[in-house]
Amino acid sequence: MTDQPTTPSGRGCLFYGGIAAAVLIVLTIAGGILGVRHAKKMLNDFTDPAPQPAPVAKAIPAETAGLRKRVDDFRNDVRAARSPAPLSLSPDDINNLIATDPDLEPLKGRLFVTAFEGNQIKAQISAPLDQLGLPIFRGRYLNGHGAFAISLKSGLLYLKVQEIEVRGRSIPENYMQVIRAQNLAKPLNANPRVSVALDKLKSVEIKDGKLVIVPASP
Helix, strand or coil: CCCCCCCCCHHHHHHHHHHHHHHHHHHHHHHHHHCHHHHHHHHHHHCECCCCCCCCCCCCHHHHHHHHHHHHHHHHHHHCCCCCCCEEECHHHHHHHHHHCHHHHHHCCCEEEEEEECCEEEEEEEEECHHHCCHHHCCCEEEEEEEEEEEEECCEEEEEEEEEEECCEECCHHHHHHHCCCCCCHHHHCCHHHHHHHCCEEEEEEECCEEEEEECCC
């Protein structure tokens, strides 16, 4: 296991920062409806004082080189409007990229994809909550497992939490209804460079156990 970064940044921060914000929504609702005491109980029940690092894939150089070439070729072809075939990525591919891609360094030890099931991404997560900037979250972590739905519509990426489980306990359904309405990819859509890239894609979906990225017609 490699050392974990203490200062999250880049794409990884956008992802698990969104997960952390979802936890904030839950606690805000709990505090507003049931009082501060209940909100603190939710904090203790569903966050921890220390990270429980997610696994990090052991990358094999030859496999990583082939994966990197597939990803780079797809990206370059899309940029050049050359209509490449869809890019299909398995959970192992995603975990390999997290382990080896400098842009995904903040996700190392924070996110590990366990499966693509139906239309959902199943993953183990360890999200630091410090970046929310509130004293109550200082030094707290969301450690658990989550299920996420991903899609692309009209050039906008949607990443929505379906379930979160911590220490074998699911976050109560009344709170999950609110969390499911939040789009964790909203910061990505607001990034001009990412927005341009998304406009060049037709769809992003889970299909036959893989994440499939389909380019738009030139």
